[in-house]
Amino acid sequence: MSDQTKDGFTTRAVHAARGFAGSTGAVMPPVFLTSTFASSNADGFDYTRSGNPNFRLLQQSAAALEGAGFATCFASGVSAITAVVSTLRSRDLVLAEENVYGCTYRLFDKVFAKFGVRVAYLDLSQPANWEEIRRQRPTLVWLESPTNPLLKIVDIAGITAVAREVGATVLVDNTFASPYLQRPIELGATLSLSSTTKYVNGHSDCLGGIVATNDAGWQDKMIFAQKALGLQPSPFDAWLTARGQRTLALRMERHCANALELARWLETRRGVRLVRYPFLPSHPQHDLARRQMSGGSGIVIAELDCSAEDALRFCRRLRLFTLAESLGGVESLICHPPTMTHASVPPEVRRRVGIGDGLLRFSVGIEDMADLIADIDAALREVVR
Numbered sequence: 389m390s391d392q393t394k395d396g397f398t399t400r401a402v403h404a405a406r407g408f409a410g411s412t413g414a415v416m417p418p419v420f421l422t423s424t425f426a427s428s429n430a431d432g433f434d435y436t437r438s439g440n441p442n443f444r445l446l447q448q449s450a451a452a453l454e455g456a457g458f459a460t461c462f463a464s465g466v467s468a469i470t471a472v473v474s475t476l477r478s479r480d481l482v483l484a485e486e487n488v489y490g491c492t493y494r495l496f497d498k499v500f501a502k503f504g505v506r507v508a509y510l511d512l513s514q515p516a517n518w519e520e521i522r523r524q525r526p527t528l529v530w531l532e533s534p535t536n537p538l539l540k541i542v543d544i545a546g547i548t549a550v551a552r553e554v555g556a557t558v559l560v561d562n563t564f565a566s567p568y569l570q571r572p573i574e575l576g577a578t579l580s581l582s583s584t585t586k587y588v589n590g591h592s593d594c595l596g597g598i599v600a601t602n603d604a605g606w607q608d609k610m611i612f613a614q615k616a617l618g619l620q621p622s623p624f625d626a627w628l629t630a631r632g633q634r635t636l637a638l639r640m641e642r643h644c645a646n647a648l649e650l651a652r653w654l655e656t657r658r659g660v661r662l663v664r665y666p667f668l669p670s671h672p673q674h675d676l677a678r679r680q681m682s683g684g685s686g687i688v689i690a691e692l693d694c695s696a697e698d699a700l701r702f703c704r705r706l707r708l709f710t711l712a713e714s715l716g717g718v719e720s721l722i723c724h725p726p727t728m729t730h731a732s733v734p735p736e737v738r739r740r741v742g743i744g745d746g747l748l749r750f751s752v753g754i755e756d757m758a759d760l761i762a763d764i765d766a767a768l769r770e771v772v773r
């Protein structure tokens with residue numbers, strides 16, 4: 389374990405979460421289904437809301453994969469977001485990327501606004517807008533990259549340098565990339581947050597969230613939030629997430645290869661108005677994506693030349709892509725943002741930010757690519773005349 393930092397990513401993923409075998413020799417950890425612990429135990433556990441061996445194992449391996457000193461696990465991505473925002477005070481300002489995840493927006497708007505936390509939204513993919521960080525001096529800069537659903541790329545190292553000048557903390561929601569493809573802490577961010585529900589667990593069988601950091605003060609605040617706000621996962625979900633994490637590298641390689649192939653193929657099809665994928669040369673921030681990420685991840689956006697009804701008809705016609713929210717599992721999913729994740733956004737705003745009626749978000753799984761393409765081809769032929 390002492391040489392762990394020299395090991396490669398996949399070696400760390402397999403070996404970082406070990407060390408609770410006791411005298412049994414078990415190669416894999418048990419699930420510690422206990423709410424409480426005998427007082428004065430050598431490991432210092434007392435009550436599962438404030439710590440459990442399964443949390444500790446997951447946190448060790450998550451920190452190792454993020455290239456961070458610490459990580460704290462939570463019940464969901466939204467719990468992790470709640471933990472970070474709960475550290476703010478009334479009148480504190482958050483400068484957030486305007487294309488943030490919908491539930492992040494809802495938490496700011498419907499919950500934390502009541503406690504006086506102020507949030508201003510900006511297009512952080514435009515360096516010209518970074519001047520606002522110098523001018524407004526926020527407590528926290530909140531960004532996502534790639535963003536949902538449009539896959540805009542935000543320059544993490546560039547923003548971090550500007551934020552440091554005014555003492556602002558940078559948080560990156562790293563859910564879409566996963567620590568295999570992008571490590572915000574190494575790029576200078578103070579906090580890297582993931583909904584482990586998506587790629588990190590990768591099997592669509594539990595929810596979870598992680599906040600990783602090198603800053604001991606922030607780590608204390610996260611551990612405090614975990615127990616004080618009751619944001620901890622169940623030991624079983626922590627165990628599942630630690631198991632999923634061991635194969636993250638292999639799954640991401642396949643997600644990236646499949647998604648790039650699908651994106652290239654879609655670009656050649658009639659009736660497809662626009663295709664967006666970070667590792668396609670046609671992506672407006674392709675160079676930045678290549679600098680900041682080691683692969684384009686598994687999400688592809690395409691806009692069909694059709695009505696919202698026909699786009700939904702296309703989704704329902706697919707055999708291998710389930711029409712569902714969420715993403716990042718081994719199985720392929722499809723989402724129609726205008727009627728699903730972004731249905732609450734007014735139509736004129738949707739159009740202005742680029743969410744057209746025919747927009748589709750493919751979460752490309754690890755299946756055989758020939759089967760996925762045949763499935764999409766058949767559905768496209770029906771919808772596009």
Ligand SMILES: *Cc1c(COP(=O)(O)O)cnc(C)c1O
Nearest residue numbers: 464465466489563583585595596
């Ligand atoms: C899903 C998601 C979240 C929320 O995570 P949950 O585990 O569903 O609570 C946060 N950010 C992004 C980018 C997501 O995709």
